[in-house]
Amino acid sequence: MEFDYKQEYSKAENEFIKTAEKYDVYVLIYGQEYPDALSKINSIPETSAIIVQDTIVLIYTKTSRLREVSKYLKSVSVTQMESIYTLMGSPVEESKAYVMHNKPYLYLRGKGVLVGVIDTGIDYLNKEFQYEDGSTRIVRILDQTIQGDKPIYDLKLGTEFNDKEINEAIAANQRGEDPYKIVPSKDELGHGTAMAGIIGARGAQSYDNQNITGAAPGCEFIVAKLKPASKLKLDLAGVKRNVADAYSPEYILAALRYIVRVSEELKRPIVIYLPLGTCIANREGQNMLELYMDYLVGRKGTIIVTGAGNQGMDENHAQGRIEKSGANATLELKVDKDQGDLFFNIHYKVPDKYSLIIVSPSGQVVQESNPKSLEKEIKFIYEGTKIQVFFEEPRSTIKIKCFNIVEGIWKFVLVGNDIIDGRYWAYLPQRKLLAPGTKFLNSSTESTITVPNKSASLMVCSYYNQSNESIVATSGKGYTIFGDIVPQVTAAGINALVLKPGGGTAIFSGASVAAAVLAGALALIFEWAIVKENIPGIYAYDIKTLVIQGARRPKAYKFPNIDWGYGILDIEGIFNSLRSLEDTNMGNRNIIDELCIEYKLEKTYIRIPKTIFNFE
CATH class of the missing domain: 3.30.70 (Alpha-Beta Plaits)
Incomplete structure (x- = not known):
């Protein structure tokens, strides 16, 4: 051709x-x-x-x-280039994973299950990631920051190190030689090492009379160290600040693909831990990462875990409702003197139609009254600011790009030209990508979960304070702008003792911690379901149903809710729920069947968790 x-x-x-x-x-x-x-x-x-x-x-x-x-x-x-993902920042007892480690007849430790960690790398020399004989529990490391000349699953991106090479490096270190001449991959930021420890530290060493044992101490790891976003990618996203843990979606997608390919090659179940999120992305599930995640839905023994983010109190989100055509709503944006450029999005529902009025700090008023215009640049004379407005149809998004935006209060007035639904949601980038004083004056804490959050192969958890079982204001909150109940569950995320590269410990809090606890917990479920052949054909849908069914729901709260979804992660509760279902099952019917509504539509087989839809 x-x-x-x-x-x-x-x-x-x-x-x-x-x-x-x-x-x-x-x-x-x-x-x-x-x-x-x-x-x-x-x-x-x-x-x-x-x-x-x-x-x-x-x-x-x-x-x-x-x-x-x-x-x-x-x-x-070009639009996909504008998303910049950041780490979710910063414990296991509250999930009751430890109970499963020594539970008679179960004895679940994640053995036979792979956990993929997409993060800043890992300290492979730490004994917590080694077996008792000193051999590694890490089956592969992909380091995107070390460019090699060999294709890895057909793509020349980064360098791969296998378990044999990692074991050679460990042996060299024990002989007093330089292990990094063999495997030069390091975790300079420490986040990946810390989170991998929460997921699956073996409890091999004592740190000030404390052991760090992860939720799945018997699992093995695939680690993908991400390459940070280049200056080009940050410029395209309007980010002028130096951020060490900023990543572009293309590299995350490459890491996801790599981990899935390794698990396919080894023919083992995989839990993929993704402690990254963004505020600026398509929120309909049509962004690059979630499209690929949806592709994985039909793959048995695969699930992706992420957190709800830490944007709950960051004042980078606003929302509201315009009641009728002709009415308007004002977004008041305070801009810090050091902001520079600023890109943000306003989302709304089809078939609503809007126009936009912008009022500068000096009082200049400019109206973009032609929503059919895909691109328009507005110049503000006194401020010296240029603003580009993009009306993206049919994705129902207004993209606003401000160049050299000056300090002061900017007003963005949404005018409802044709209103049916009337709801709108505005998002600035993540707090660490903004100057300190840049914020919405009329901000909202609802729907502050980061993207990704919508894919069917993804499980999202928020975090709570396990010391007093209370809501944490900084945790990202639901629901999605389409009303999906996300986060699905919450997990402990405050003051976790974590590993540091090179030895020692630190204290972490945040969405990454909770997601790591959940990732380790799901590895235990995969061991029971697939490795021990109780439900060998389990899918991400089924895993989510089990976790929701077994979640602990304190009587002080109504569930589901925007803070904790369906409740607190409880591994023991999951297996107690399974046991009660097994006791009442008739014949050999699959346990999952009791938790789902199932039917056929022509040649399509459909399974919907009962906990998600209430059928009267």
């Missing part, structure tokens, strides 16, 4: 390529490739490309070659 080479570029694509060529750095882009295009793209020097799923293509190339690459693509997704 002859290629229909792309000769024309849209204005957005030309601006992107023009900007990209200023930087001699590697980036990932994505688009829809022509048939046979992959071999052509891979023939370009310094370029590697693979098809991830359907029309999603990952391309690893120098920015100076983007024009050459893009002529083989139907489209280059």
